[in-house]
Ligand code: PSV
């Protein structure tokens with residue numbers, strides 16, 4: 341398939357039905373913002389320049405460790421996943437890049453895959469390596485770890501796989517390698533906690549040495565799961581220490597679901613940026629652990645506070661602030677396209693709200709120890725409904741004013757259910 345997947349006429353007709361109401365809402369919001377000295381068009385321009393990548397694996401229905409409930413028409417290979425990601429971007433105009441995972445998305449010709457994506461209006465984001473699963477025919481098991489394994493063969497195999505991902509990424513036009521390892525232990529005493537980190541650092545240095553000059557290695561930490569007693573790169577402390585030891589091209593990646601409950605993630609963002617080590621972000625939401633729920637569905641205020649720090653860093657950057665933003669979710673009970681449309685909207689809304697914060701007032705209140713006014717500077721921005729700004733930016737870029745309504749009207753999933761082979765039952769990704 342080439343060309344954009346949804347009929348441009350369908351989008352135009354649906355937008356024509358919504359445009360008067362949108363203009364009304366936009367004008368009224370513009371007047372309200374103008375009273376506070378904010379130019380709504382300037383915020384719209386910032387929103388139009390914002391983007392977040394989508395994960396190839398998020399296009400399929402995920403599952404829990406217990407079960408997966410596939411839906412008719414869900415994608416089963418990277419080509420079908422790209423088509424679905426193209427639908428998300430065509431309607432939302434905010435997700436122009438796809439982050440692939442290997443070997444899940446392996447094909448024989450990556451240059452052709454890059455062209456296929458381009459014809460759908462997509463590029464590629466960070467490449468993700470997978471050393472948390474054994475593959476058929478693999479020489480060494482990762483059951484006892486990968487980059488940190490005591491088995492030199494498993495370590496070498498994991499290094500080689502990461503280098504292969506870099507080679508693939510070069511063909512796809514990526515510039516980041518995201519490394520998340522599930523390495524860790526389930527029993528006290530199972531491994532030496534210091535030596536397993538030594539082994540990780542030595543192996544990661546071999547991967548780092550293979551990075552092209554303009555690439556970054558994004559280290560993704562996670563507190564637990566699949567290891568439940570200790571994890572080698574468990575927290576942002578381990579992550580930044582590893583990134584500092586590896587070198588300037590190594591940065592930290594924060595996944596919102598990978599922390600202890602109630603951890604102040606916005607403070608982690610500020611800390612990592614302070615040391616020039618904030619490289620990437622995986623957006624999702626969580627109630628209990630690494631739930632991979634839809635962004636902003638549980639704690640939208642936290643998402644806003646995280647974006648408050650990200651926008652602060654963007655406006656006052658230290659040391660090349662250029663984070664790779666990505667959605668990383670598991671869609672177990674919804675149509676993944678709908679979840680990612682809704683999540684992209686929630687994420688962009690928080691970016692827009694954080695852009696509305698009166699930073700001069702905030703900084704002045706902070707300097708003057710005026711706690712209530714500092715808080716109110718955030719609260720005022722959080723309380724503004726920025727939906728008309730997003731909808732107008734989207735429409736002007738060719739997207740849909742009401743993304744979910746147009747998606748349903750397109751009957752995309754129903755049509756794909758006639759064409760695509762059914763997904764087998766089984767457990768999902770954990
Ligand atoms: C691990 O839980 C993670 O967040 C990493 O980003 C993986 O690559 C991804 O999920 C897919 O399972």
Ligand code: MN
Pocket residue numbers: 560595622668
């Ligand atoms: Mn992640």
